[in-house]
Amino acid sequence: MNTLKRLAAMRSVAGLRQPQDLDNPACVVGADQRCEHALVDQALNERLYAYEQRVRGRFAPIVGLLKTLSALQHELDFAARAQQLAHAQLGYALPDRLLNDAWIGGLDLRALHAHCIFCSFKACIEGAATDQAPWLERMVIDAAFLRSCGYHTVDLSPCADGRLQGLLPFVLRMAPNDAVTVKAYAGALFDVEADVADWTRRELERLSGGLVGAESCNYLKIAVYHYSSSNPCHQGCAAHGSQDHLATTAATAKLDELRAAVDNSFGRGAAPETLLIGMDTDTDAIRVHLPDEQSANCPLRYVESATLFRDTLGLSAPAAREAITRAVSSAARDGGLRPGMRQLVERLLEANLSQIEYVIQHHEGRYADIGHNERFICAGEAMSELQLRNKFYFAHLDTVEEGAPDLDVGIKIFTGLNVSRGLPVPVLVHFHYASRVPGARERAISRCRRVRAAIESRYASLHAQGLLHCQMAVSDQDGSERCTWIDVATVASGH
Numbered sequence: 001m002n003t004l005k006r007l008a009a010m011r012s013v014a015g016l017r018q019p020q021d022l023d024n025p026a027c028v029v030g031a032d033q034r035c036e037h038a039l040v041d042q043a044l045n046e047r048l049y050a051y052e053q054r055v056r057g058r059f060a061p062i063v064g065l066l067k068t069l070s071a072l073q074h075e076l077d078f079a080a081r082a083q084q085l086a087h088a089q090l091g092y093a094l095p096d097r098l099l100n101d102a103w104i105g106g107l108d109l110r111a112l113h114a115h116c117i118f119c120s121f122k123a124c125i126e127g128a129a130t131d132q133a134p135w136l137e138r139m140v141i142d143a144a145f146l147r148s149c150g151y152h153t154v155d156l157s158p159c160a161d162g163r164l165q166g167l168l169p170f171v172l173r174m175a176p177n178d179a180v181t182v183k184a185y186a187g188a189l190f191d192v193e194a195d196v197a198d199w200t201r202r203e204l205e206r207l208s209g210g211l212v213g214a215e216s217c218n219y220l221k222i223a224v225y226h227y228s229s230s231n232p233c234h235q236g237c238a239a240h241g242s243q244d245h246l247a248t249t250a251a252t253a254k255l256d257e258l259r260a261a262v263d264n265s266f267g268r269g270a271a272p273e274t275l276l277i278g279m280d281t282d283t284d285a286i287r288v289h290l291p292d293e294q295s296a297n298c299p300l301r302y303v304e305s306a307t308l309f310r311d312t313l314g315l316s317a318p319a320a321r322e323a324i325t326r327a328v329s330s331a332a333r334d335g336g337l338r339p340g341m342r343q344l345v346e347r348l349l350e351a352n353l354s355q356i357e358y359v360i361q362h363h364e365g366r367y368a369d370i371g372h373n374e375r376f377i378c379a380g381e382a383m384s385e386l387q388l389r390n391k392f393y394f395a396h397l398d399t400v401e402e403g404a405p406d407l408d409v410g411i412k413i414f415t416g417l418n419v420s421r422g423l424p425v426p427v428l429v430h431f432h433y434a435s436r437v438p439g440a441r442e443r444a445i446s447r448c449r450r451v452r453a454a455i456e457s458r459y460a461s462l463h464a465q466g467l468l469h470c471q472m473a474v475s476d477q478d479g480s481e482r483c484t485w486i487d488v489a490t491v492a493s494g495h
């Protein structure tokens, strides 16, 4: 990217108007200032970009290939040519049955589209260890760092919106690991009862000696809401009608409820620590809200990384870090911020500067697709193997009854993205099981079937028109089985 374009991108991400005189870069950054931010991890950004390219490259050829197949479907050697093209462009086969029957009633492009989305996703799962290894080792917030801040577990609940799916490695630069769990809900409105159960299980593990080295550590709950700085009224959180103040106060209220639930059930002081983060889905910049004396999360008191990026550009690394510390102290008014929490907040803000730079460098400071562009809906439990913006909409649920509001938002999004142009909504129903527990795999499969049937019944009209394709899969949380398709033959037909 040339200097002027880059400067325009930097102003964009910092929320500034474009300068009058773009021919004179000095009016943006002082003549003696550097363009690169001293706290940006450029090597990590390059590794993340290679990952983004690789993952997007598995989905990008699908539509083009299907258009080619549509044009070729009446050729005599169609099935063989289709398989050759699929192998060359996507790296996997297409179902023979769909290809062989094309001469009778035409090619079922909807079924093929869903098949390809799921197979490309599976390729990401299979390649995850190789794909992620280069950036995993450079993540600045890992389990050891979290423990040094005093946390044995970090439980994140972002909004289910696909634009937040790159949250861990990209936006927060946090390594996915056993100490970090992500459960997304529409509007970040997490399930308090389910969270109390998760908190209880982890505390039991800690108290029974299962978390070696973390005996004196605490549990941290983080809620992540989102907003759009360039189109706040339309591209904010759909679950809150794109009203930022509602997204913020609703997430704050959920965190309050969780603390009260634990305190009231297990005694005052037992409650986990909580943290509220806002994310600008146009630029990936964050807003970290600071807990006050009561350990509450104030919706109005926060530090914004975009402002820090602009204010510390051109400073040396130590001077930029000092500026971050000052900004946090000033916003917190030194009101009861625990040293470990302060260390985490400062690290989150610093780490996000690299993501701001990433979006400047690779997406001109603001994503071209500021709205939705997900490929499928994942209902049930997500896999940590795919961590990328706008790849899927994730509705965490145990039953469709409980997860209905999240699913409804997802179906609404895909009605605009897919159904409006005749493409089906691909829904992956996925659950984990513990192979150490007898019968758990069969129960996970039964749960998949129940959830699939409930989804097909809730969206019966879409299903009847062949515009809903459910794929079921299970993964072993203890062993090596990952995303095994269940009942593939039945699902491939879409009925």
Ligand SMILES: [Zn+2]
Pocket (backbone or CB within 6 Å): 159, 160, 161, 186, 187, 188, 226, 236, 237, 238, 239
């Ligand atoms: Zn949202």
